[in-house]
Amino acid sequence: MAIAGAWLRRARRALDAEPDCVAFGSLVLREAEVAHGSGDLALATSLARTALDLGRRLPSPDLEAQALQTIGRVLIDSGQLSEGLGHLDEAMLSAVEGRLDAYTTGKVHCSMISACEQLGDLRRAAEWTDATLRWSETHPLAMWPGICRVHHAALLHLHGDWQAAEREAQRACAELDGFHVGNVAAGYTEIGEIRRRLGDLQGAEEAFAKAEAICGQQSAGLALVRLAQHRIDAAAAIVTRLLGEQTWNELARAKLLPARVQIAVAAGELDTAATAASELERVATDYKSPALSAAAFSARGRLELAQGHASEACATLQQAVQHWSQLEVPYEVATARLLLGQACRNCGDEDGASRSFARAADIFDRLGAAIDTQQLRDLTGRPSLPAGLTEREAEVLGLVASGRTNKEIASALHLSQRTVARHLSNIFTKVGVTSRTAAAAFAYEHDLN
Template identity: 40%
Template sequence: MSDEGGVAVKRAHDAAARGAWQEAFEFLVQADADGLLGPPDLALLGQVAYAAGDLDTTIEAWERAHAACAQAGERLAAAGAAVRVAMHLLFDTALLAPVRGWLARAEQLLDGEGETPVHAWFAVVRNYERMLSGDVNSAREWARRAIAIGSKCEPAACAIGRVAEARSLILEGDVQRGLALLDEAAVAVVSGDLDPMSTGVVYCELVCALQGLAQYDLAEEWTDAMERWSRTNAIGSLHGRCRVHRAEILRLRGSCTEAEIEALEACEELRPYLRRELGWPLSELGRIRLHKGDIDGAEQALLAAHHAGWDPQPGLALVRLAQGDIAVASASIRDALEHPLQVPSKERPPNTDLRRAPLLDAQVEIEIAAGDLDQARAAAAELESIAVRFESKALVASATVANGRLRLAEGDAAGAQQLLADAVQLWSEIGAPYEAALARRALAEALHARGHDDRAALELEAAQSALERIETAPP
């Protein structure tokens, strides 16, 4: 290595040590152009390229590190590099075929080796590969293996394994055990003992689990903590993912203008990293715009999500309903439930009842509009059973609104009034002004059907006032 090349590599290591990722990246690219990087330096290039926002270079660097180590007969290092390739492909592209290929290569290299940190990380990545494939039982087994091995030699893999097992438990309906394990996983985050990427992954997984369960108070607490951490510590796609979670909470709280800004910035920050999963922030943007009454903007965002390869439902069906195209709305929501798109996503694992819940919620409203009360009744019943199983106040509120709307459509205005009044209270307690306003609007219809026009007017006025505040609120 030339003196100049050695200086560049040393400067890169120094810059990386103080978190100057772009500076480190530029020094390593300079040294690499002169052919001066060995396997350890290629591994560092993979790390700093990710932090600097260059996913392609990240993956290429780890691939080259793998090849160099394999050629040198360093099986364990080659396996570790293969696991890193698989991890970045999985977390940021969700392209499972190459993920499985790299994991198979790592598994061959690990055969006959004793338990090492590489084995712990292999178990972490295999867990997510199984989860994103919809195989929750197998995912949980691999998460437990990550915990068992990681607890001996790799705390970061152990922490991610804990939160991964918690997610599997929750997805299987074992909510209390899952929440307890999330608490255990959170200890590793607040201790400050993990590296920035592992810390960010645990934070993100905590919030994903709680958002998916509609445990919004806890999700908000951890989103706030993740946001504070991300201001100075987040690397790679983690800052953008934090923005999406923040946008979700802001939307729930009725701060939709601020939420839209966060979602737009998240899309830009995540664009260099995500492929199909870019549809996640785009779908959230569409949902925010629906809440703001911007139907055209919502349609634009949801179609962009679809073009990215993401499932835009139930948002797009609700857009069609708002546009008055009830037949298309009904057909699309039925298709989404009967033939769900199996889009691999760490944020939204497939094949789960928690994925079906928002689709069923939308279907009740759409099928009532279409006049198909049998379909609406079946959707409401399934939604109610999911709410009970997952012990979620927000899901219970959704099911209560659905049943209230159904009772009203069936002509039972008195039963509808009671259910919808309960729903208004539930959504108000949760702190979701948009959902509470929609429940109030339905309650006004029930009151009007019973001849209580004065009370109906009061509820309708309160609902319209809340919706107007959401639509016109400044950032």
């Protein structure tokens, strides 16, 4: 930041005598972005409006559109959602009309996607990501395909296609390596999250370490890795530090608060968890975010369960399941169902608990979420499978051992061949083999045939 500031000061000295040009407007926008990043939203807005006025006066459609998207993002962070999205929509109109150069078009598209992700509007984010990815492929020598892949990987991850998500994130990191470090770090963070959910904690740590080496920051995902390793103090220290660094950005804080609640509950610090859950609920309401609202219900339900308020937890977690289901994010649905099953059991509703556990197990099994599957086994008293295999993976492995092809396995289990291939990839990784023959040998060794 010190070097960047020095360049901005040098540019300001060079351009102060020529305030009526596009270069001066671009400089003012960079100054606005710095002010935004530091939390000085009033200064950021003032600077961006100066650039907007200049873009319209010159006229320069590119400068105008960049100023509109900057103002839009600042307004969203200040809680003025309608006005902020309105500015972004106006910038997008110029982009889709083909009035902008490639750089500005890509910048406006990516800003809109980031805003949608920030607000938890996953459907709108998906629509814009698909459109932007198609556009970016016409600019293969620029940075846009790689940046779009980071967004695409995040959406694939949320919607449960974890193998495709990791491939897309790996490709993004390769394409952006050396010239867009922020998005390379975001790509490795995405890879870490996927591996964490698969139960590959070592692989997750490696990916998170690469992200940290690039951007200098840890992530909530690393805190949850520490929690899975039963290093609760380390997990709490990471998430506490991350929240301490986010002093003004409520949406950034909100992304960290679900982990804060989960870790605090595990540590038995229910007052800390309650404070975090209340903050998350307030931000979700203020920003009208579908994803944050679902996260708030899950966090509150987790807390109520820990407090021994089983009836209240059942009602809250039913809301969480409903909200996550509407967003079509299977892992979050399954996690809420796991908690709901525990709440039902604590209420004496064993049938309800069994139904909720079974639905969670089916989703975790399909995704290959090894740690969550093991937690369910512990809750339901079912015997563990070797190497963290899920029920479905063990079933697929048994059929591999019997000599069946992917097509035959798909037919027998009423799955697509693509799903069977995904299960096989997870199986090979978990049991540490690279061939069907070796996988079959593992199956015979562990009586899975």
